[in-house]
Amino acid sequence: MAAESCRWCGGTGRNDALHHRHPSGACRACSGAGSILVYLPPRPCPQCGGTGVGNTPAPGLGSVPCRDCSGTGWLFFIHRFDGDGA
DSSP states (O other), rough: OOOETTTTTTTTSBBOOOGGTTTTOOOOTTTTOEEEEEOOOOOOTTTTTTSSEEEOSSSSOOOOOTTTTTSSSSSSSEEESSOOOO
């Protein structure tokens, strides 16, 4: 396994203005860790193209997490809960 940056928050561990549908605070995909443990070899989610962003029903609603990868952007992952962003 390897630590890869969370694609929803870009590795910051925080929601940002891009995801205005979700409140500010800890990233909903990585729980604030900034990274995701991914089985090797790391493979981006084919549904969202590795962005972590799913299809939105209407553009004005803001972004929603990809259903296949839970917003992480990766296939075959384990959430990190240590919050250290490493």
